[in-house]
Each structure stands twice: as structure tokens, then as C-alpha cells.
Amino acid sequence: MKLLHQIERINLLHQLIVKANTHTPCVLAKRLNISVSRLYAIIDELKEMGAPIYYCRTKCTYFYAYPYQINISINFMPLSALEQKSVNGGCFNNLFFQSFV
Numbered sequence: 200m201k202l203l204h205q206i207e208r209i210n211l212l213h214q215l216i217v218k219a220n221t222h223t224p225c226v227l228a229k230r231l232n233i234s235v236s237r238l239y240a241i242i243d244e245l246k247e248m249g250a251p252i253y254y255c256r257t258k259c260t261y262f263y264a265y266p267y268q269i270n271i272s273i274n275f276m277p278l279s280a281l282e283q284k285s286v287n288g289g290c291f292n293n294l295f296f297q298s299f300v
Contacts, residue, residue, distance in 0.1 A: 202273075203273065203285065206271045206272075207232070208231050208232075208241075209241065209245075209269065209271055210269070212227075213260075213269040215227070215230075216252060216261045216262060216263055217263065219255075219260045219261070219262040220260060220297065221260045221261040222259055222260060223259050224238055224239070224254075227261070233288060237254065242261070243270060245269070248265070250267055250269065251263050251265055251267055252264075252265035277290065
């Protein structure tokens with residue numbers, strides 16, 4: 200699943216920025232297994248969402264200007280019997296069987 204992989208990548212990026220241990224963009228991109236241009240795109244997206252990300256040329260690392268938290272998570276859990284009854288999900292099986300009953 201690409202979505203889960205992207206979430207893990209952003210969480211790792213966040214952890215590295217918090218520690219101010221990203222190194223250069225080239226090294227960071229290799230660590231995240233993405234291109235440098237994709238790294239810049241992700242950082243730009245995070246900045247657009249309000250993340251105060253900056254780059255220090257003397258320390259060669261990205262950092263947050265002030266404490267910042269990113270929380271991205273997905274939870275998978277089965278539906279209760281009541282929830283299952285309330286979800287239709289576009290299933291046509293009920294209509295099919297009703298027409299022959």
C-alpha cells in the first residue's frame with residue numbers, strides 16, 4: 200500500500216527533523232528512498248500546512264523553528280454488528296435477491 204508507505208516516510212522525516220539529524224537534502228532523500236525533487240515537494244507541502252521547517256547550511260540539517268508535532272495515523276478495526284447494518288457500501292446483492300424472492 201503506497202499510502203501506508205508514504206505515511207511512514209513522513210513520520211520518519213518528522214523524527215529526523217525533530218532531532219535535527221537530516222544531513223544534506225541528497226543524503227536525506229537517499230535515506231527516505233526518494234528523489235531530491237520529491238523531498239523538496241514533500242517539505243514544501245509540509246510548509247504549506249504550517250510546519251516551520253528550515254535548513255541550516257552550517258549544520259547541514261533541516262530543523263523546526265519551534266517545537267512542532269506531526270501526527271499521521273490510520274487505524275484498522277472490524278465493524279461492530281450494528282455498524283455493519285448501518286453501512287450499505289453500494290452493495291447490490293440485497294436488491295438482486297429481493298427481486299427473486
